[in-house]
Amino acid sequence: MKKLVALALLLFPAVLVFPRLALSQTDPGVRPGPVNGQIGATQGNPLPLASVNSNNPAGVLDFFDNGLGRFQEEESVSGGADKGLGPRFNFNSCSGCHAQPAVGGSSPADNPQFQVITQGIASGSTNRLPSFITAHGPTLEARFPFFTSSSGAPNRNAPNGGVEGLFTVSGRPDAGSCNLQQPDFRHAQQTNNIIFRIPTPTFGAGLIEFIDDSTLLANQEAQTANNFGVGGAFNRNGNDGTIARFGWKAQNKSLLIFAGEAYNVEMGITNELFAQERPLPEEEQGSGLPANCLNLAGRGYPEDATNFNVASNPDQAAQNAQVPADVVLLAEFMRLLAPPVPSTLAPGGSQSISNGFALFKAVGCATCHTPAVKSTQPSNITASLGNATVRAFSDFEIHHMGSGLADNVSQGGAGGDQFRSAPLWGLGQRIFFLHDGRATNLLAAIAAHRSNGSEATQVEENFSSLSRGQQQDVLNFLRSL
């Protein structure tokens, strides 16, 4: 009895301070401990795949390290070796936005875009910080779903959906006379004609790239027999009809395309995949970019190209790694990144995590968030990429997610309400959830799966049918990933 009284006294203050602790299930938040669950990883040094770490084949580690370096390069417009930024951009490095919990990840807690003007990356005389970019909000790219009519109203018959660069290089000392205006974000917000995307994490991306289509199709067929109202389709590459799998709508076929497009669209750096400077969609409708905003780096196009002449280096592998263009090494870096390692103990303990996994499957989450896809195709790059089980918690299909999540942007075969089942590996250390980072709490992210037209409504209702303790187990499981 004394023990019970002591326990009650011990718990009493906690219940007063954290009433939800006693009554409700809560998202445990970002899981502390090793970055990506990997012993030895740090924010600046994510781990590569095991075979890469052991430098198999010889030289591959140099390519990974070189790619990591290029991923973190801060680009200028025309000065120095790393140039080509702009004329429009969202940030000046890959790693600024792909940062949580390590380089290659997703949006960090402190938004570097909030500092773009104060740090002189964009000139404050010609740029204004968009109101949706906040100090501790997600890093964002913005898109206007529709072009506007002459009255300024969104024209539903003219879908746009292209990325609107947040900043211009105008006013920077290294940008010459280029004088561009930012898109009218305020008007877009007033007319509700703007949507956002956050960076997708890239850990384990090479394994995703190496899943053969037949494996994905077999998984799709197996998942068809579900009683949860789930359909699904693949977003197929328009050139060869194979399954695309990267990006929020699975619109990108390969990591090289993913890197090349991002380099051009997010940072304004032309490359061997996207060799022209990219105007805004509305500029493209007119006369394109003005001449004084072209070739700002002064070395012709593409701004990022193969390095045919590199300094000789006694370390032949390191010398070899200097030859490819940035986009090739950026893609290689992502391809060789190790997937996150889930925790078996935290948060909540092994029993809770195990229960949560069982519940995750029972209520139907695993229909789309397929726990494991077996196996990757044989690899001609490095051993760890081949014949591997991909525990990404995704079927890589696009699903109708309903009016609540629809962003009215079509990409490839994906319509305005269709999204790829987001891979959940690494979820335990992510801060922002859903395509636009609207949720920082897993419960809110789960609740958003239910709306008119969503394939996930039944599953969300099953989750809601669970007791609070069971829901807590699911949350603990998700944060263990």
Next chain:
Amino acid sequence: MPAGVILVKGAWSSSAGTAIPLPEDGAVANGKYGNAYFGLEYAFGSDWTQRYEGPPPSESGYYVLAQIEPGTEAQSLGQGHVLIAAQDLFFTRNPAHDALELIHHYQEHLGVEYRVQRPPSKVRVANRDFVRFDYLSRAAGLQWHVLATQIRCHVVLFTFTGSDTQITRRLIDSIGTMPQAPGGAPVCIKDYANAETVTEREDPVLAAPRFNPVPVRIVIDTEGRVKHIHFLSAFPDQAKSIADALSQWRFKPLIVGGHPAEVETGLMFGRPPRPSTSALH
């Protein structure tokens, strides 16, 4: 711009020709789900409703027809919900030809986290043949009761999910009050469009290589013309090209009992569906 509205659609359902009810056209009102295409009227009680509509039909012919749950969020905890879905047997990826085979296929793919309570078996409810299949998840404390019936080359599935057996039993019992479906529907025949029956055809020209399957359900009138086209999943340009082509198709009329009869069948355009690996085995 209105918020929370899907304006930019990808491959979606649509129809052309004579307007007749579509499988996805059912509605929930006043405690009932009614569907003119399937001739269904399911009364589940006025204290339950549909809060969220389902997605459009899938490219493999899977429909979420209705999602029924208790009328208020506060009531919903623990009371469960009802999913009314349909699987088109013309386009299914499952190697199933009827309701029993489809439900057996579901059973075969049931994860280890579930335990079968009642294997698929034929039952007769409300003068209809159903297949019943019950299973549960001990971890979740949830039970699934599936009642499947075959209508117009579809398997219509009523799935009752919940932990309260009394409520579930009441909902299942309500199936027994369903009135008989009215007659007069076209004869449904899988793969009716073939070299024997098609006398004139013009293949559609699909301009863009989108690589998506385009399942199309058609109704052929008694004179052998395509009178109704239902695109389960098609981009607008694909639907227009296919509708233009099908308007030129002619079939030998189907004779039933000495009289010409309307036929309903399915056609797949675009990317041919991948053969089911289960079927290959």
